[in-house]
Amino acid sequence: MNKIIEDFLFPSIHEIRQSIKGIDDSYNNFWDILAELIQNSVDAINKNITNNGEISISINCQTKEITIIDNGCGIMQNELPLLLKPFSTNKRNDNKQIGEKGVGLKFAIFQSTYFYIQTGTKDNNAIAIIEDASLWKKQANDAILPLKILPCNENNIQGTKIILKGIENDDLFSLTIPQMKYILRTKTAIGNTSRIWEEINQIKIKFHMIDCNGESTIETLPFSYALPTEPLKNTDKIDLDDFEDWLKEKDRSDYDKRQKLKDKVITTKGTIKHNGNREIKYWACFVPNRSAWETLSLSEKLVDKQSLQNDIWLTEKNFTLYQPGIFTAVRGMPTGISVEHPSAGYSGYWANIFIIFEDNLLKFDIGRKSIHGQIANIYKKHSKDIFNKFLKYVVKYVSGNAETTNSDWNKEAIIDEIKNLYNLNTNVVPFIKNPKDQEASIAAIFYELIGKGKIENLVPIISGYRNKYDLYAKWNNRTIIIEFKSRLKNVVKDFDDARKLFDEMDYIVCWDVNDDDSAKLNALSISIEEIPDSSILSSPKNYIPYCTHKLLLNTNVTPLYIIDLKKLLSALNSQNN
Numbered sequence: 023m024n025k026i027i028e029d030f031l032f033p034s035i036h037e038i039r040q041s042i043k044g045i046d047d048s049y050n051n052f053w054d055i056l057a058e059l060i061q062n063s064v065d066a067i068n069k070n071i072t073n074n075g076e077i078s079i080s081i082n083c084q085t086k087e088i089t090i091i092d093n094g095c096g097i098m099q100n101e102l103p104l105l106l107k108p109f110s111t112n113k114r115n116d117n118k119q120i121g122e123k124g125v126g127l128k129f130a131i132f133q134s135t136y137f138y139i140q141t142g143t144k145d146n147n148a149i150a151i152i153e154d155a156s157l158w159k160k161q162a163n164d165a166i167l168p169l170k171i172l173p174c175n176e177n178n179i180q181g182t183k184i185i186l187k188g189i190e191n192d193d194l195f196s197l198t199i200p201q202m203k204y205i206l207r208t209k210t211a212i213g214n215t216s217r218i219w220e221e222i223n224q225i226k227i228k229f230h231m232i233d234c235n236g237e238s239t240i241e242t243l244p245f246s247y248a249l250p251t252e253p254l255k256n257t258d259k260i261d262l263d264d265f266e267d268w269l270k271e272k273d274r275s276d277y278d279k280r281q282k283l284k285d286k287v288i289t290t291k292g293t294i295k296h297n298g299n300r301e302i303k304y305w306a307c308f309v310p311n312r313s314a315w316e317t318l319s320l321s322e323k324l325v326d327k328q329s330l331q332n333d334i335w336l337t338e339k340n341f342t343l344y345q346p347g348i349f350t351a352v353r354g355m356p357t358g359i360s361v362e363h364p365s366a367g368y369s370g371y372w373a374n375i376f377i378i379f380e381d382n383l384l385k386f387d388i389g390r391k392s393i394h395g396q397i398a399n400i401y402k403k404h405s406k407d408i409f410n411k412f413l414k415y416v417v418k419y420v421s422g423n424a425e426t427t428n429s430d431w432n433k434e435a436i437i438d439e440i441k442n443l444y445n446l447n448t449n450v451v452p453f454i455k456n457p458k459d460q461e462a463s464i465a466a467i468f469y470e471l472i473g474k475g476k477i478e479n480l481v482p483i484i485s486g487y488r489n490k491y492d493l494y495a496k497w498n499n500r501t502i503i504i505e506f507k508s509r510l511k512n513v514v515k516d517f518d519d520a521r522k523l524f525d526e527m528d529y530i531v532c533w534d535v536n537d538d539d540s541a542k543l544n545a546l547s548i549s550i551e552e553i554p555d556s557s558i559l560s561s562p563k564n565y566i567p568y569c570t571h572k573l574l575l576n577t578n579v580t581p582l583y584i585i586d587l588k589k590l591l592s593a594l595n596s597q598n599n
Contacts (some may be wrong), residue, residue, distance in 0.1 A: 026545075028504050031553050035052075035165070035166065036166075037339055039158075039159055039161075042128070043159060045125045045128060045129050045132070045291075046129065046133075046159075046533045048130060048305065049479055052193035052194045052211070053205050053209045054129065054192055055130050055133055055189065055194070055213070055356070056079075056088070056194070056205070056206065056209075056210055057209055057210040057358065057411060057544065058091045058126030058127065058129055058130055059088070059126070059130055059184060059186075060077065060211050060212055061126060061210070061211045061544075062126060062127060062182075062207040063077045063092035063094060064092075064182070064211040064225065064354075064355070065094070065213075066092055066094025066095045066182060066224075067092055067094040067095075067225055068502065069092065069094060069095040069096075070093070070094045070095035070096075070180075071183075072369065074093070074224075074226070075092070075224070075225035075300075076092065076093050076225065076227075076228070077090065077091070077092045077212070077226070077227050077228070078090070078091040078228040079206070079212075079227070079228065079230070080231070081195075081230070081232070082231075082232045083194075083195040083196070083197070083230055083231070083232060083234040084233075084234060084236065085187070086187070086188065086189045086190070086191070086195055087185065087186065087187045087189070088184075088185070088186045089183070089185045090183075090184050090234060091183045091184075092181050092182055093180055093181035094181050094182060096141045096142045096180060096182055096537065097139075097143070098143055098145065098146065098483055099146050099147065099148035099171070102141070102148060102150050102169075103150075103169060103171070104137070105127070106128070106131065106150065106169060113207075121543050122258060124535065127346040128185060130184075131153045131186075132156055132158075132159050132192070133186070133189050133190075133599075134156055134187055134188050134189050135155070135156055135187060135188025135486075136152065136153055136154075136156060136185070136186070136188055137152040137153075137184075137185075137186060138150075138151050138184065138185040138311070139151075139182065140179070140182070141178055141181070141182040141183070142174065143546065144181055147176065148171060148172065148173065148174055148181045149172040149174050150169060150170075150171050151170040151172065152167065152168075152170075153168075153216065154167075154168070155167060156188065156190070158241040159431070162320065166588045169206035171178070177394055178417065179297075181500070182538075188398060194233060195234060197233070197342070198233060198323070198324075199231050199239050200322055200323040200324055202231055202233075202249060203229070203243060203248075203512070204322065204324055204342055204489075205246060206224070206229070206243065207243065207244070207248035207339075208247065208248050208356055208358075208575050209341075209356060210356070210359040210559075211354065211355040211356075211358045212227055212243060212245060213246065213247040213248060213355075214245050214247060214318050214354055214355070215247045215351040215354055215378060215380045216248060216353075216354035216355045216380065217245070217246045217247070217354075218246075218249070218303070218380075219291065219305075220378070222354070224240065224245055226245070227243040227246045227461070227512075228240075228242060229241055229242065233365075247351075247356060247378070249305065249588065250287070250307055250309070250315075250344050250376050251287055251289060251307055252319055253321045254287060258285070258286065258287060259286060259289055260282070260283065260287070260288055260289070260410065261286070261288075261289050261290065262288055262289065262412070262415075263289040263414070264575065265282065265283070265288070267386075279418075281418045282419075283310075283415065283416075283419050283420050284310075284420075286420075287308065287388050288307060288420070289305070289306070289307045289308070289414060290305075290307075290408070291303070291304060292304060292308050296404070300381070300400075301381075301382070302379055302380070302381045302406065303379070303380045303381075304377060304378065304379050304380075304408060305377070306375065306376060306378075306408050306412075307375070308374050308375050308412045308416055309346075309374050309375075309376075309418070310420055311374070311377050311386040311438050311439075312346075312373050312439070312444040312455050313441075315344045315345050316330055316343075316396055318344040319342075319344050320344040322344075324341055324342050324343055324344070325339070328543070331445075331447075333534075344376075345376075346372065346373050346374060347363075347376060348360055348361040348363055348377045348379070348401055349361075349376075349377065349378045349381075350378070350379050350381065350384060350401065351378060351379065351380040351381075351383060351384060351483055352380070354472040356378070357384070359392060359393055361393060361398045361401045361404070362398075362481070363375075363402070363405060363409075364402040364405065364406045366410075367413075368438075371412070371413065371416065371417075372409070373410065374416075375409060376407075377405050379401050379404070379405075381400075381401075382395065385397065385523070385580065392506050413565070417451070421468075424589055434472075437569075439557065440492055443455040446591075448591050448594075448595050449598060450474075450476060450591055450594045450595055451467050451470045451471065451474070451591070452470070453466070453467055453470070456542050457511070457532055457533055457587070458508070458534065459508045459509070459533075461506050461507060462507040462530060462553070464506050464532065465492065465493075465531070467587060468506070468585075468587065469482070471590075471594075474478065475569055476594055479497060479498060480495055480496070480566065481495060481497075482495045483496060483501070485493055488528070490508045490521075490522070491503045491505055491522065491526070492504060492505050493505075497566055501519040501530040502529060502566075503526060503528050503529075504527075504528065504529045504531060505522065505527050505531070506530075506532070507527070507530055508532065508533060508541065509532060509533065509534075510530065510532040510535050510541040510550075511537040511538060511539040511583065514542045514543065514546060518546075524579065524582055525575075525580065527582055528582070528584070529565075529569070529585060530573075530582065530583075530584050530585065531584075531585045531586070531587055532584065532586060533586070533587050533588050534586065534588040534589075535550070535570065535571055535586045535589075540592060542572065547575070548573050548574070548575055549569060550572070550573055550574075550584075551572050551574060552571050554573060554595050565583045566585070567592050568582065568585055569584060570585060570586040570589045571584035571586060572584060
């Protein structure tokens with residue numbers, strides 16, 4: 023007997039939960055919840071062209087609440103249940119809308135324990151409430167998640183109000199007010215990029231925030247992207263086209279050119295026709311030295327000087343700072359996705375360059391994690407052309423700070439770069455600057471420690487013999503082999519190429535062993551173990567008493583010991599104090 027099952031396509035509660043978890047996993051930035059909600063508001067306003075757009079954003083970091091109100095097109099009452107389902111959207115095939123995948127609002131709902139939406143059109147209005155969504159998605163039972171639809175007694179509501187409570191997002195709610203404004207204007211649709219190139223309809227942005235310390239602000243934010251030049255005076259920047267017009271006025275000496283560009287941020291913008299039909303707009307700037315990014319960030323109170331010296335803070339909060347890179351936008355919305363720069367001569371100058379592309383045909387994955395490789399290559403190609411436009415002048419006339427090769431070595435640039443390196447801040451050795459990524463400096467500091475008697479009973483025999491290993495030395499009357507590396511992970515390539523062997527070396531001296539090093543070594547089935555701090559300055563019997571870690575290949579091979587020079591200097595510095 024034939025049997026017809028009409029609802030075989032309907033997902034189970036378990037499958038819906040898995041879909042929700044899949045949406046969660048597709049996002050990796052703490053600001054995504056704001057980006058999705060604001061994107062919906064901007065889309066709703068753009069769809070409702072009969073009024074002047076307004077968005078009100080309220081963020082309470084103490085209670086972990088977000089409220090966003092817009093006067094956009096609103097949602098019909100009968101559409102609410104559908105639009106609150108995962109992957110449901112009314113934006114597909116609408117080229118004027120930014121969102122199209124139907125996951126943004128659902129992502130926000132399931133990040134909260136209380137979701138409230140009040141929405142209205144010229145025809146009707148309604149209120150919907152979803153409670154404990156973030157808790158429901160973690161459950162393993164078949165309990166349903168109810169959606170409450172309530173009548174709205176207010177008349178003539180036009181737009182949407184969304185309230186989220188109970189959001190567990192420590193990174194978001196730990197931001198200062200200046201940092202939050204920067205995130206809104208560089209990572210969400212409030213940072214409208216289209217205004218860089220053309221006049222567009224304005225949206226009034228009202229911003230209210232209470233930070234985790236109780237400091238409060240109410241202000242109006244610009245509906246525009248926060249370009250790196252925004253904090254600058256007009257005298258601190260120069261347009262590249264204007265500079266070229268100035269060159270044409272009369273014959274200019276090299277001195278005149280250098281003075282014209284000295285300490286200036288150079289800007290340029292334009293439109294590219296990729297393959298003749300794809301229009302990509304760009305805006306770019308070149309800063310005279312890398313410290314300019316820190317200066318800009320300090321001027322906007324995105325960071326303080328103490329945090330700039332804190333490597334951990336910089337690793338965790340670097341996204342709140344002005345910085346170089348190649349960034350992307352689509353239909354006026356910054357995606358928050360960056361693209362790696364292409365290889366090029368004078369490659370060190372990439373650290374001086376900021377580029378943002380706006381491409382209305384840009385496609386990216388759910389959650390804005392990445393841009394597909396073929397599309398990324400388009401931006402790499404055109405960023406290289408922009409890069410070369412700057413190089414025509416900056417190599418000769420701007421005091422840069424590029425990492426150069428011998429073929430493009432520039433004395434002034436190198437000296438400027440060294441000035442901007444972080445200070446080592448130690449009284450153990452006379453070196454001033456942090457040796458990070460400089461293998462020669464690692465070796466020099468290590469020799470200095472031997473010479474000053476800070477590393478005892480280690481006698482150098484010869485350095486770099488037969489160009490294989492860096493140092494042959496005596497320790498406790500035993501000849502040992504020591505290798506220097508700026509980063510521990512750099513030894514992986516030596517192992518891969520069999521140029522240097524695990525069981526031939528005895529010690530590696532490097533700088534700042536971290537999780538990235540562990541990951542690279544684990545890929546070769548080499549584990550790394552930390553030696554307790556209490557042992558760094560003690561005298562173990564079977565290895566130099568300054569080792570911080572050991573590498574283990576297997577139980578039959580003698581460990582390869584590591585001296586983390588950063589950790590050792592810190593211990594010696596504390597001992598001296």
